[in-house]
Amino acid sequence: MSFNILILDNVHPLVEDAFKERGINVTRNHDLSGEELHNEIKKYEGIVVRSSTTVSADLLKSAENLKIVGRAGVGVDNIDIPAATASGVLVMNTPDGNTISTAEHTCGMILAIARNIPQSVNKVKAGGWDRKKYMGTEVHSKTLGIIGLGKIGAEVAQRMHEFGMTIKAYDPFASVEKADRLNVELMELDELLGEADFLTVHTPLTEKTKGLVSMEKADKLKKGMFLVNCARGGIYKEEDLGKLIDEGYVAGIALDVYSQEPPSEELCEILKHPNIISTPHLGASTEEAQEKVAVQIAHQMADALEEKSFKGSLNGKSISLITNKEVQPYLKLAEKLGKVAIQLAPEHANNFSFEYSGACAQYSDVLTDSILKGILTEHVSEAVNLINARHYAEDRGIKIRETKAAEAKTFNDLITVNLDGDAAEYQEISGSVFGDDDFRIVKIDGYGIELRLEGDIVMYQNEDKPGMLASVSSAMAKQDINIGSLSLGRTNKGSNAITAVSVDKKLSKEELEPIYALDGIKALKYISLPNGEE
Numbered sequence: 438m439s440f441n442i443l444i445l446d447n448v449h450p451l452v453e454d455a456f457k458e459r460g461i462n463v464t465r466n467h468d469l470s471g472e473e474l475h476n477e478i479k480k481y482e483g484i485v486v487r488s489s490t491t492v493s494a495d496l497l498k499s500a501e502n503l504k505i506v507g508r509a510g511v512g513v514d515n516i517d518i519p520a521a522t523a524s525g526v527l528v529m530n531t532p533d534g535n536t537i538s539t540a541e542h543t544c545g546m547i548l549a550i551a552r553n554i555p556q557s558v559n560k561v562k563a564g565g566w567d568r569k570k571y572m573g574t575e576v577h578s579k580t581l582g583i584i585g586l587g588k589i590g591a592e593v594a595q596r597m598h599e600f601g602m603t604i605k606a607y608d609p610f611a612s613v614e615k616a617d618r619l620n621v622e623l624m625e626l627d628e629l630l631g632e633a634d635f636l637t638v639h640t641p642l643t644e645k646t647k648g649l650v651s652m653e654k655a656d657k658l659k660k661g662m663f664l665v666n667c668a669r670g671g672i673y674k675e676e677d678l679g680k681l682i683d684e685g686y687v688a689g690i691a692l693d694v695y696s697q698e699p700p701s702e703e704l705c706e707i708l709k710h711p712n713i714i715s716t717p718h719l720g721a722s723t724e725e726a727q728e729k730v731a732v733q734i735a736h737q738m739a740d741a742l743e744e745k746s747f748k749g750s751l752n753g754k755s756i757s758l759i760t761n762k763e764v765q766p767y768l769k770l771a772e773k774l775g776k777v778a779i780q781l782a783p784e785h786a787n788n789f790s791f792e793y794s795g796a797c798a799q800y801s802d803v804l805t806d807s808i809l810k811g812i813l814t815e816h817v818s819e820a821v822n823l824i825n826a827r828h829y830a831e832d833r834g835i836k837i838r839e840t841k842a843a844e845a846k847t848f849n850d851l852i853t854v855n856l857d858g859d860a861a862e863y864q865e866i867s868g869s870v871f872g873d874d875d876f877r878i879v880k881i882d883g884y885g886i887e888l889r890l891e892g893d894i895v896m897y898q899n900e901d902k903p904g905m906l907a908s909v910s911s912a913m914a915k916q917d918i919n920i921g922s923l924s925l926g927r928t929n930k931g932s933n934a935i936t937a938v939s940v941d942k943k944l945s946k947e948e949l950e951p952i953y954a955l956d957g958i959k960a961l962k963y964i965s966l967p968n969g970e971e
């Protein structure tokens with residue numbers, strides 16, 4: 438299958454070469470108006486963006502054929518990931534391609550603000566000369582506070598440690614081992630604010646990190662400290678920046694990122710402050726970083742489209758497992774069982790429990806996604822896949838429960854789907870996989886049954902008495918229904934029995950009626966499954 442990719446932002450030209458190398462068609466267009474983009478995007482299976490294009494829920498709605506959004510960089514705050522997940526669109530980024538460049542830019546900003554480099558350069562350019570005004574501060578022996586000791590934070594720590602700074606950090610998710618390795622002391626946020634001579638942030642913008650430094654926190658800051666933000670605009674409250682300097686809490690501020698880019702008029706006014714230096718989101722703007730992220734995103738997207746690997750995917754926890762050979766048969770079994778379950782379940786069923794035993798239990802998360810995909814596929818007009826199956830289940834109020842037992846019971850692997858409690862004629866169905874591609878129902882409501890999970894199946898409960906099978910097969914023969922195979926199950930002699938019959942053609946309601954009407958038949962369900970590979 439050939440794929441079409443649209444490059445929307447200023448991604449390095451190597452992106453085109455890399456896509457072409459993988460046999461993928463690529464088009465570049467940075468100049469589309471909103472409406473044009475909504476029309477154009479329909480043609481593509483993938484788009485590549487940096488931070489300029491907003492991939493909104495609305496845009497995703499127009500993107501009928503979209504499978505992947507690739508971010509040539511790290512931050513994905515311009516992409517509506519929940520909306521992409523709901524649409525079954527994979528979102529991926531290149532987590533480390535621009536780490537070094539952004540860390541270097543941050544270190545540059547720390548030194549630039551400490552030594553008034555941009556302001557004094559401007560002075561000289563304007564024909565001025567003022568050595569007194571631009572007296573600076575050494576960073577040596579000072580404390581650098583880092584909020585967010587992730588990839589960039591760690592690189593900044595290493596570099597500034599070499600400048601003789603003491604490095605302290607706040608990151609509730611960072612390990613003590615990592616901090617020790619980097620010569621970083623971990624501490625609580627307020628403690629860090631009180632100790633840092635320079636504070637730099639390297640977290641995403643989240644509810645927790647928004648406004649981490651503001652006038653409300655001013656009293657907690659070490660007097661005369663410097664603030665640096667090369668992560669995301671808004672982590673320091675932008676409206677308060679000028680005031681923090683003017684009221685003597687902060688000596689200077691260096692910014693690379695803004696909550697709106699380019700910044701709003703109000704913020705531009707604040708940025709004119711002589712002690713604020715700003716760059717226009719240049720952290721990742723180096724030849725090296727841009728080459729890396731362009732080539733990385735192209736190969737990652739090509740691999741994902743070819744279902745080879747899902748490196749860098751941010752919403753495809755499950756989908757990334759479909760390349761794992763060990764999981765593939767279980768995934769198929771789970772989806773088939775989901776398809777059977779929804780055909781056996783009573784109308785409006787919205788409570789299902791899934792039980793996994795044996796080796797498959799370790800993949801229960803993704804197998805649940807796959808069962809849900811099977812359950813929902815016929816009932817949701819949009820395409821359901823492993824990315825959005827849970828979203829649709831939640832959306833439709835389907836409640837699920839999951840249990841797992843690592844030890845195998847009668848079968849090496851067993852997946853059981855329990856239907857909607859008492860209201861169901863059938864309560865539960867279990868399946869197992871033999872080899873790589875022989876999927877079978879092995880139990881229904883505790884009755885041992887063995888039938889391949891494919892094609893058209895008539896399943897009925899009957900009184901366990903002589904002649905039942907003969908009367909069913911004769912009712913079928915009269916209607917030219919050929920039996921492929923069948924399996925009978927019962928718990929005790931003479932009680933109820935369950936029979937599953939696979940037939941050679943699709944059956945209509947009218948063809949099933951005479952079978953249901955036979956004396957001794959208690960419940961009858963017809964299940965239709967795709968034959969072989971889907």
Ligand SMILES: NC(=O)C1=CN([C@@H]2O[C@H](COP(=O)(O)OP(=O)(O)OC[C@H]3O[C@@H](n4cnc5c(N)ncnc54)[C@H](O)[C@@H]3O)[C@@H](O)[C@H]2O)C=CC1
Pocket residue numbers: 510511512513532535536539584585586587588589590607608609610611639640641642643645646667668669693694718719720721722
């Ligand atoms: N200026 C620019 O051009 C660039 C900016 N960035 C931005 O830099 C930021 C960091 O990027 P990476 O280091 O690659 O990400 P990362 O995911 O490696 O690190 C983020 C760190 O923040 C920590 N964190 C998350 N929430 C926190 C909280 N509430 N308090 C304290 N720590 C918290 C995490 O535990 C993690 O260690 C991102 O926002 C990214 O968008 C990244 C590249 C270029």
Ligand SMILES: O=C(O)C(=O)COP(=O)(O)O
Pocket residue numbers: 487488489509510511512513535718719720721722
């Ligand atoms: O990767 C990131 O998070 C960045 O902020 C870099 O953004 P950009 O690709 O330079 O628009």
